Every structure is written in structure tokens, then in C-alpha cells.
Amino acid sequence: DIxxxxxxxxxxxxxxxxxxxxxxxxxxxxxxxxxENYFAWxxxxxxxxxxxxxxWASTREFGVPDRxxxxxxxxxxxxxxxxxxxxxxxxxxxxQFYTTPYTFGQGTRLEIK
Amino acid sequence: xxxxxxxxxxxxxxxxxxxxxxxxxxxxxxxYYWNWIRYSPGKGLEWIGEINHSGDTNYNPSFKSRVxxxxxxxxxxxxxxxxxxxxxxxxxxxxxxxxxxxxSYGYWGQGTLVTVSx
Numbered sequence: 001d002i003x004x005x006x007x008x009x010x011x012x013x014x015x016x017x018x019x020x021x022x023x024x025x026x027x028x029x030x031x032x033x034x035x036e037n038y039f040a041w042x043x044x045x046x047x048x049x050x051x052x053x054x055x056w057a058s059t060r061e062f063g064v065p066d067r068x069x070x071x072x073x074x075x076x077x078x079x080x081x082x083x084x085x086x087x088x089x090x091x092x093x094x095x096q097f098y099t100t101p102y103t104f105g106q107g108t109r110l111e112i113k
Numbered sequence: 114x115x116x117x118x119x120x121x122x123x124x125x126x127x128x129x130x131x132x133x134x135x136x137x138x139x140x141x142x143x144x145y146y147w148n149w150i151r152y153s154p155g156k157g158l159e160w161i162g163e164i165n166h167s168g169d170t171n172y173n174p175s176f177k178s179r180v181x182x183x184x185x186x187x188x189x190x191x192x193x194x195x196x197x198x199x200x201x202x203x204x205x206x207x208x209x210x211x212x213x214x215x216x217s218y219g220y221w222g223q224g225t226l227v228t229v230s231x
Contacts, residue, residue: 040217042158049207049221050150050158061219093158097216101173104158 006105012113023094038097115140119222131195135208146212153204
């Protein structure tokens with residue numbers, strides 16, 4: 001199975017500051033057929049289903065604020081939240097769709113400092 | 114507007130069978146893979162498996178032979194059965210739409226909390 005390791009496990013950031021979450025894959029998620037990374041980011045809040053933020057590693061889902069951005073390729077990926085808002089408090093997960101079983105990172109809990 | 118609505122029993126005893134169903138409203142049922150995913154505080158998010166409209170399935174080997182996902186294309190719904198549940202299967206279970214041209218889960222059911230307790 002592909003293992004996704006997120007860092008850090010938890011993060012406290014001041015309102016208006018930048019939050020950066022990393023995800024490292026045990027193998028490349030870049031598909032040679034279309035040169036796309038089969039990788040996504042989700043936001044999970046209590047009592048709600050996960051919300052898709054980013055797919056193809058760097059494409060923002062429709063309706064997601066532009067303070068959320070994804071970057072990286074191959075095995076190393078980053079989710080950046082610029083100018084943190086109170087509503088961004090959540091746990092963030094990365095996921096790979098390169099091969100089954102699809103796997104998730106262990107999650108990064110984001111809090112307000 | 115695509116909506117997924119799920120239902121099923123929320124309290125089970127050990128060794129019983131978990132059974133959940135997810136109905137899809139809006140959009141096309143064909144051309145996608147329909148997934149089951151669960152969340153627990155101890156294990157985070159876990160992918161259970163998926164099925165398409167033709168009945169082709171992919172399962173997470175972690176669930177071995179306990180899991181069955183089926184589809185009813187006449188009603189645009191799909192179902193999950195997980196046999197011989199234990200306390201370790203206590204989790205929030207979600208259905209989600211995957212596959213298509215964009216590999217990601219953009220649409221989710223509301224979730225069903227399943228508790229396994231004697």
C-alpha cells in the first residue's frame with residue numbers, strides 16, 4: 001500500500017498568518033499517462049463529511065477560497081493556507097488516488113494560536 | 114446538483130453485519146465509481162471500497178473477505194455490507210462519489226455513525 005505521512009501532526013497558527021501542511025508519499029503519485037498527480041487534500045470538521053479542497057495536487061475545487069493552495073509533485077506535496085481564518089480550524093487530510101487501496105494521511109489538526 | 118443520502122443501522126452487536134445504503138440524486142450514475150469510506154478518531158480516514166454502475170468492484174484488502182459492495186442501477190443506489198463486525202469497526206461511515214475524469218471525492222453522504230457494542 002502507498003503510505004502518506006503528513007507533517008506536522010498538529011499546528012497552531014495566529015489569525016491572519018500562514019499555515020503550511022506537508023504530505024510525503026512512499027511512492028510517486030505522478031501518472032505518466034497524463035502527467036498529473038493523483039493526489040487530493042480534504043478538510044474535516046466535526047459533524048460534517050470531509051470537504052474536497054484540492055485535486056490534481058494543485059487545482060482548487062470550485063467554491064474553495066483562494067487562500068487555500070496546493071503544490072508539489074511526485075512524492076512531496078504541500079497545502080498552504082494564507083491568512084488563516086477562524087473557520088479554517090479543522091483537521092486536514094491528504095489522499096492518493098494513484099492505486100488501490102486508496103490511502104489517506106494520518107491528518108493534521110490545525111488550531112488558532 | 115448531486116446529492117448522496119445514506120441510511121442504515123447505527124447500533125450493532127459484535128459478529129453482526131453492518132448494512133448501509135446510499136442513494137444518488139442528480140447527475141449521472143454512470144461514469145463514476147461509488148465509494149465507501151469511514152472515519153474514526155483512532156484510525157482517521159479509511160477507504161473501504163468502490164463500485165461502478167456495471168458492478169465492477171475494488172476493495173481494501175484490510176477488510177479481507179468481510180466486505181461486499183453492491184449496486185442497484187434501477188434506483189441509483191449502492192450498498193455496503195461488512196460482516197462480523199467488532200468494536201474496531203465503530204466509526205462514522207460515508208458514501209462518496211469518485212472516479213470520473215477527476216480522481217477525488219467531491220460529493221459525500223451525510224455520514225452514519227455505526228457503534229459496535231455488546
